[in-house]
Amino acid sequence: MTISFGLGLFAGPEKGNIRGWMDDLDASLMHYEGDMESLWMTDHFFWEDKPTYEAWTTITYMAAKYPQFAVGPMVLGQSYRNPALLAKMGATLQSLSNGRMIMGIGAGWKEDEYRAYGFPYPAAGIRLEQLEETLEIMRRMWTEPGKVTYHGKHYHVVDAYCEPKPDPAPTLLVGGGGSKTMMLAARYADWWNLSDSSLERYLDRLGVLRQHCEAIGRDLSTLRLTWYGRLAVGRTDAEIERRAAGRWTRDIAFVGTPERVIDEMRRFVDAGVTYFMIEVQEFAHPDVIAMVTEEIIPRVKSG
Numbered sequence: 001m002t003i004s005f006g007l008g009l010f011a012g013p014e015k016g017n018i019r020g021w022m023d024d025l026d027a028s029l030m031h032y033e034g035d036m037e038s039l040w041m042t043d044h045f046f047w048e049d050k051p052t053y054e055a056w057t058t059i060t061y062m063a064a065k066y067p068q069f070a071v072g073p074m075v076l077g078q079s080y081r082n083p084a085l086l087a088k089m090g091a092t093l094q095s096l097s098n099g100r101m102i103m104g105i106g107a108g109w110k111e112d113e114y115r116a117y118g119f120p121y122p123a124a125g126i127r128l129e130q131l132e133e134t135l136e137i138m139r140r141m142w143t144e145p146g147k148v149t150y151h152g153k154h155y156h157v158v159d160a161y162c163e164p165k166p167d168p169a170p171t172l173l174v175g176g177g178g179s180k181t182m183m184l185a186a187r188y189a190d191w192w193n194l195s196d197s198s199l200e201r202y203l204d205r206l207g208v209l210r211q212h213c214e215a216i217g218r219d220l221s222t223l224r225l226t227w228y229g230r231l232a233v234g235r236t237d238a239e240i241e242r243r244a245a246g247r248w249t250r251d252i253a254f255v256g257t258p259e260r261v262i263d264e265m266r267r268f269v270d271a272g273v274t275y276f277m278i279e280v281q282e283f284a285h286p287d288v289i290a291m292v293t294e295e296i297i298p299r300v301k302s303g
Contacts, residue, residue: 007036
């Protein structure tokens, strides 16, 4: 399968520079076009007191403003949106964008957001049950003709229409590294994602995913393997350290010179990863653009 790349968007603008978020995208995306195939937004409401954009609003805006890119959330917290309404939202965006919508979804985890915005925060096992019901509802509403009725433990749909049907149905990505989440990916998803992961952890989780696929009779090769995380690249130690910002380390991100990053990404490719969604630190800097588009992406794709 072809190796692909997507660009992860920052959660929000810097304080005091609200317009800078869009200005940087407008100035730089033309340079990533052809190398990056998609734009991705994490689904969070706040990070402490940092400005943060809402994910669905952002990706719909991106789909209209930048028609050369596919769009997707990485990943939606299923509790934040009614499953039937989410299915309708996904179908609508898929139709209006001419098939450029990728539906990324997970069980949700950031408890302070749940509490702050008034969402119940049940135990992990319940959130996973809810995720499975959400996946079932979305698949049925996208593919079954006529009305859809579903009665689950947590969610109910009665004679729900979803017209026009998305054609094709959006690519369905399930993100998460827990065993139960990966079983849901094996059962329902087109793609599986693990975020901010070292190769060692990725390989460990991939072993679990393989077992789940074997248990249900699915060929693992039919499930696209993806990685989401950060890239801090530079020519010098000072550049790399500035872009890593004391936060992104080699245990959870691609950090280093272009050569080192290429070597690390190739190891993931050897493990079966075919899609990298990367949040490029200082992505609008001309030197960073050149390193990513002229060195890293072409050489990882070429093997």
